[in-house]
Amino acid sequence: MEWKLIGFQTLLAIFAVIIIILSVTSVYPALSGDVDIDIPEEDEVYWNIDNGTVEVQGTMWINNSGYYDLNDIDIDVSLEGLEKELFNDSISVEKVEAGEDRSVILSLQRDTSDFTEGDLETIVFEETTFSIIADMKAVYPFSLLEFNLDYDSSIDWAGIVEDIQYYEEDISIEGTEQGSRVSIPLDVDTTDQLNTTSTVDLTLKNETDGDNYSETQISVPIGGDYSTDVTFELGNNETEHLIFNDEQLHVESVISIEDLGYTVTNTTIFNWEAPVRYIDFLYEQARVESVPTGSELFLPYNVSTTDRLSGLAQADITMYNSDQSVAYNETREMIPLGVETSSELEFSLNESETEKFITNSHQVNFIADINLQEKNIDFTYESSYDWGAPLNNLSIGDFSYDLITETISANISFINDSPRELLVNLTVLLFNSQDDLVGSKEISYTDDQDYRVASGEQFSQRITVDVSEEPSYAEVTFTDATTGMELEKVVRR
Amino acid sequence: MNERYESSREEKSGHLIKAIIGTIVFLFLFVGLIAIGRYLVIETIPEFESVFQNTLLYAAAIGIPLSIVFGLTQYFNKGSTKRLGFGLLTVLLSIIYFVLVLTSINLGYEGEEFIYNLTMPGLIILIVVGSILKGVFYGLEYHTYRDKKEEKMEEDVQYY
Numbered sequence: 184m185e186w187k188l189i190g191f192q193t194l195l196a197i198f199a200v201i202i203i204i205l206s207v208t209s210v211y212p213a214l215s216g217d218v219d220i221d222i223p224e225e226d227e228v229y230w231n232i233d234n235g236t237v238e239v240q241g242t243m244w245i246n247n248s249g250y251y252d253l254n255d256i257d258i259d260v261s262l263e264g265l266e267k268e269l270f271n272d273s274i275s276v277e278k279v280e281a282g283e284d285r286s287v288i289l290s291l292q293r294d295t296s297d298f299t300e301g302d303l304e305t306i307v308f309e310e311t312t313f314s315i316i317a318d319m320k321a322v323y324p325f326s327l328l329e330f331n332l333d334y335d336s337s338i339d340w341a342g343i344v345e346d347i348q349y350y351e352e353d354i355s356i357e358g359t360e361q362g363s364r365v366s367i368p369l370d371v372d373t374t375d376q377l378n379t380t381s382t383v384d385l386t387l388k389n390e391t392d393g394d395n396y397s398e399t400q401i402s403v404p405i406g407g408d409y410s411t412d413v414t415f416e417l418g419n420n421e422t423e424h425l426i427f428n429d430e431q432l433h434v435e436s437v438i439s440i441e442d443l444g445y446t447v448t449n450t451t452i453f454n455w456e457a458p459v460r461y462i463d464f465l466y467e468q469a470r471v472e473s474v475p476t477g478s479e480l481f482l483p484y485n486v487s488t489t490d491r492l493s494g495l496a497q498a499d500i501t502m503y504n505s506d507q508s509v510a511y512n513e514t515r516e517m518i519p520l521g522v523e524t525s526s527e528l529e530f531s532l533n534e535s536e537t538e539k540f541i542t543n544s545h546q547v548n549f550i551a552d553i554n555l556q557e558k559n560i561d562f563t564y565e566s567s568y569d570w571g572a573p574l575n576n577l578s579i580g581d582f583s584y585d586l587i588t589e590t591i592s593a594n595i596s597f598i599n600d601s602p603r604e605l606l607v608n609l610t611v612l613l614f615n616s617q618d619d620l621v622g623s624k625e626i627s628y629t630d631d632q633d634y635r636v637a638s639g640e641q642f643s644q645r646i647t648v649d650v651s652e653e654p655s656y657a658e659v660t661f662t663d664a665t666t667g668m669e670l671e672k673v674v675r676r
Numbered sequence: 677m678n679e680r681y682e683s684s685r686e687e688k689s690g691h692l693i694k695a696i697i698g699t700i701v702f703l704f705l706f707v708g709l710i711a712i713g714r715y716l717v718i719e720t721i722p723e724f725e726s727v728f729q730n731t732l733l734y735a736a737a738i739g740i741p742l743s744i745v746f747g748l749t750q751y752f753n754k755g756s757t758k759r760l761g762f763g764l765l766t767v768l769l770s771i772i773y774f775v776l777v778l779t780s781i782n783l784g785y786e787g788e789e790f791i792y793n794l795t796m797p798g799l800i801i802l803i804v805v806g807s808i809l810k811g812v813f814y815g816l817e818y819h820t821y822r823d824k825k826e827e828k829m830e831e832d833v834q835y836y
Contacts, residue, residue, distance in 0.1 A: 188820055191813055198809065202802050213794050214783060222790070327798035336789040 209328045212249035219246040220319055222334050223289070228315070230376045232295070232442040239270055239291040245321075246284045253279040253330070256321040260289055264313035264340070265302050269293060279321075295444050303445045306343060307438075313338045343405060343443075344381075346372040349413075349434065351453045356425065358560035363422040365397075366412045367434065367453070373405040380404050381440045387415040389424070390431035390452075396421045405440070423562045430455040458558075460487040464528075464549060466568045467602040470666040471532065471540050478537040478669070480530040482549075485523065492520035494557035498564075502530050505546035505567075511536055520555065541661075541670045542577040544600040545570055571600035571638075574661060579674045581645075584653050591622065591650050593674075595659070596643040605636040606664035611646060613654035622650030628664065691751045699747030706739035706773060727782050734776040742769040749814075755821025763814030767807050774803045 212218050223241030231238040239262055247253045256279065261271035270291030279285045298306070305311055317334040350368040357364050365387065373381075381403045387396040397415035413434070417425070424430070432453045439446045465483040472479055480502070488496070501513040512530040532540060539545070551564040574597040581594040591613065599605050606628040613622040624646065628634035636642045656675040662668070714728050746766045752759035778800050784793035 185820065188813070188817055191816060195806065195809055195813060198806050202799065202806060205802065206796075206799055209799070210783065210794070210796070323798065325798045327796065327802075329795045329797060331784075331793040331795070332790060333793075334790040 205327060208250045209323055213328060213330070217246075217248035218253065218330065219248075220244070220321075220330075220332050221246070222315075222317055222336070225336075225338050228338055228376075230374075232377060232379055232440070234442065235295045235444050237293050237295055237298075237443070239289075241289045243287045243289055243317075244284060245276070245279050245287060247279045247281055249323075250281055251323045251327070252281055253321045254324060257319065258287065258289075259318045260291065261316045262291055262313055262338075263316065264311060265298075265305060269313070303443065304447065306340070307440065307443070307445060307447065308342050308344055310342055311340045313340055340376075341374055343374050343377060343440065344371065344438065345374060346370070347436070347449065347451075348372075349451050349453065354453065354455070355558075356422075356458065356560060357558045358422075358555070359416065361416060362418040362420075363416075363425075363560050365415045365417060365425070367415075369401075369411055369413050371403050371409045373403070373407060373409065375407050378406045379440065379442050381438055384437040384439070385413055385415075386435040386437075388433040388435065390433060391428075396432075403438075419562075422560065425455060425457065426459050426560070426562050427457050427564075429457050456489055456491070458489050458492050458555070458560075460489065462486050462551075462564055462566075464566055464568065466570075469568075469570070470601075470668065471537060471573075472667045473669040476531065477534065478532045480532055480540060482528040482530070483525070484528060485525050486518050487523045488520045490521045492555065492558070494520055494555070496520055496553050496555050498551045498553045500528055500549055500551040503548040503550065505548070507548055507550075511547075520557075538670060538672075540570065540572060541668060542572050542574045542597070544572040544575045571602060573597075573599055573601040573605055573663060573666075573668060574670060575600040577661075577670075577672070579657075579659055579672065582676045584650075584676075586653075589650055589652075590647050591654055592645055592647045593657070594643070594645050596641065598641045599636040599638055602638050603665060604638060605642075607634040607636060607642070608662040608664060609634065609646075610658075610660040610662070611648055612658040612660075613648055613650055614656055614658070615652055616655040621652050621654050622648045624648040691753070695747040695751035698750040699743045702743035702746045703740065706742055707735050710735040710739070710777065726786070729780050729782050731777055731780040734780050735773070738769060738773040738776060742766060742773055745769055753821070754817055755824060757818070760814055760818040763817070764811050767811035767814065770810070771804050771807045774807065775800060778803070 221244040223243060228239060228241045231240065243258070245253065245256065254277070256276040258274040258276070259271070260274070262269050270293050272289060272291050274287055274289065276285065276287060295303070315334070315336050315338055317332070319330070319332040319334070321330040322328065348370045350370070353368045355366045357366070382400065383403055384398070384400050386398045388394065389396060397417055399413065399415055401411060401413060403409050403411075432455045434451045434453065436449045436451065437446060438449060463485040465485065468483045470481050472481060486496075496518045498516045498518055499513060500516065502511045503509065504511065512532065514528055514530055516526065516528060518524050518526075546567055547570045548565065548567045551566075552561065553564055554561050577595075577597040579593060579595050582591060583593075584591045595609070608628065609624075609626045611624045612620060615621050626634060626646070633642070633644060654676070656673060658671060658673050660669065660671045711732055714732055717727065718725050745762050749759055749762040749766050752762065778796055782793070783796070784791065786792075
């Protein structure tokens with residue numbers, strides 16, 4: 184019987200050796216990393232939105248460099264965020280043979296209709312954190328070893344649209360045939376975790392009356408940074424409004440991510456700085472001066488333009504009468520932009536126009552067709568002014584000749600409608616019918632205070648001139664010492 | 677008669693030495709090796725300290741009585757009821773020892789984002805089966821040597 188015991192004991196020893204070999208060959212590879220399960224890292228998780236389905240994909244690797252097959256691998260994966268479980272999936276792999284590296288595709292899907300409007304807004308615009316939770320089990324044959332892996336990691340989500348930035352300081356305007364084109368540089372920073380396209384409908388409004396100026400549409404590829412110029416086409420009226428007026432511009436962006444079935448409206452407000460701050464015609468300083476070629480109307484002006492402009496503006500200015508039926512004259516000015524400019528417009532006047540401007544207060548209209556040359560923007564500036572004639576309603580009459588004293592008298596009257604005091608020098612020359620000088624008189628404001636005529640004051644004098652014989656007609660010349668204005672008027676009895 | 681008495685004394689002296697050696701060997705295997713192994717692992721890879729959770733305590737608490745019981749088993753004659761009893765007690769203690777010690781070894785790793793855990797149910801079952809087989813062996817040994825003892829007693833009766 185003893186040999187049986189010895190045999191049994193030998194079997195026990197063999198059994199013990201087998202246990203030791205199994206222990207070493209199963210535990211050692213597991214501890215030394217030869218059996219390994221690799222969960223996808225954050226940058227190996229791919230998001231996709233397609234046809235109303237949000238999909239999260241990643242590849243998991245099961246590396247079995249041990250001595251035994253890995254069996255019954257169960258993987259439960261869930262993705263949590265927005266205070267709920269968003270996705271879950273279970274994957275079973277029957278066997279990964281010894282020495283095999285097996286990739287397992289994780290694919291978590293969810294219909295976008297399962298997301299609330301708030302969820303989608305968070306997904307599109309906000310930073311959030313998703314938790315990826317995985318629970319994996321695998322066994323060696325006969326459950327020699329059981330592997331358990333609990334994985335809990337966070338995935339930072341920066342939002343699909345991480346940043347929308349309009350560059351207010353770089354807004355530009357340039358002329359077109361219809362009016363102008365406003366360009367606003369736009370940077371859109373979108374997540375590189377997705378690859379899709381969004382459509383953005385943009386509307387440009389002004390704040391003053393809420394009118395829609397213009398609409399346009401752009402496509403923004405999602406998957407990185409995208410830069411473009413958003414351009415709005417403006418008509419003439421809008422262009423002229425924006426040329427002269429600071430404005431708060433509202434750009435309403437309706438962002439549609441069709442695959443996500445999500446639309447959101449975002450409004451950005453810009454402070455529009457008018458390129459032309461002001462054009463001031465200094466009417467109170469306007470004057471008519473005699474020049475060798477006749478006379479000219481000088482109209483001082485100030486122009487201020489934003490320092491964002493440069494180059495020259497060409498202004499063709501036409502002066503009209505009150506009902507714009509008569510164009511008196513026109514002049515061309517080249518105005519430097521980006522600086523404050525003060526200069527004078529010069530309008531040449533013929534004889535009748537000169538007399539009209541000196542003796543007849545009336546409304547004049549200025550229409551300026553202005554071209555900002557670098558921007559090629561055309562616009563029109565109109566202004567009207569009630570011109571105050573320095574010798575308004577000039578009247579020379581009521582002549583009386585005194586044969587005994589050989590003098591002739593006449594009344595001269597006018598109202599100084601101009602904004603400044605007149606310093607009148609009056610010259611009267613009297614001629615007979617043969618055009619011979621028969622008498623003359625000069626009266627200066629330096630000799631007679633009545634010839635200093637304040638603005639708005641009426642001048643009314645009776646002039647008496649010694650003559651050698653009875654005159655037939657008189658040449659009366661008014662000169663203003665301040666402006667150099669001169670009016671010669673021939674008056675017959 | 678004196679020869680048989682001398683023979684019995686020598687046999688008992690041999691059993692005592694065998695018991696002492698068995699106890700020492702078991703103490704070394706079941707307590708000493710665990711202590712040395714733990715020390716070497718922790719010294720080599722300090723972060724593996726968490727692998728041993730009360731392992732040495734269990735090894736000492738069960739390993740020491742196990743070694744003593746194993747020594748006592750070796751001390752008694754084959755075929756004796758006491759050897760069978762202590763042998764089965766050794767098996768029982770060794771099962772407790774392996775279950776406690778092996779389950780106290782945490783072959784896992786706790787990282788920032790994951791917990792990796794390794795259990796050995798199959799190996800534990802194999803060891804328990806092995807221990808039970810050892811118990812069976814004690815039973816067989818008792819049965820074999822009890823028959824031989826009875827034969828010898830019959831021979832002694834005939835001799836007197």
